[in-house]
Amino acid sequence: MQKYLLIALGGALGSIARYWVGTTIAARAGLKFPYGTLVVNLTACIAIGFTLSFLAERTDINPAWRFFIPIGFIGAYSTFSTYEWETLSIMRSGAFAIAALYAVGSLILGLTATWAGSALAQRF
Template sequence: MGLMLAIAFGGALGSVLRYVVSKLVQEKVGIDFPFGTLFVNITASFFIGFFFAYLVEKLTISPAFRAFLITGFLGGYSTFSTLTYEGYNLLMNGEMVKFIFYAVGSLLGGIFMTLLGYNLGRML
């Protein structure tokens, strides 16, 4: 039961942070493009790589803390369902160039940021 509570608490915090960060980035950019979600997804990718390499491989952390941070917090912070919904809307609105940039940017940017975070975490 302790792992479930850790995941639930982390997920709640990550979800709130996702909303705040996405909204702030979107307001700053001010363009009709889901930059807020894109930013959240690539930063989540970086942090999952970093935390896994640094906290899981280099330090010994408890299973509860790992569940809280990686499964809960980062799972709540990342927004794959929002990404697919916004991508669908771009397609349905005929905005093919925006859709391609968003889809490719999210996937490749996410993979690159995971790699970057993981390697940074291993170097520390």
């Protein structure tokens, strides 16, 4: 039960951070390009890369931090970072074709699913 509470707490904080960073950047840079989302996604990639690598190498750190930071906080802050981490992990294992398939497939299928959801909503 503790891990779910840590995930929920981290998720709440990550969602708030995403909103704050995204809107702050958008207010300063304008809305013609999604700078806020770009900054959120890139900072999340840095954070997940650092956090998962750091926690993997430091076995003396309480495992609860794995639920709070990468799953809860960073997961709510941006799922894009998880996608990038998984792609990097696949590449590190030497499965470059699978990594490319995952990256390109996620982009194409994600855009298709978003289009389908939007088209469905327009029918109602």
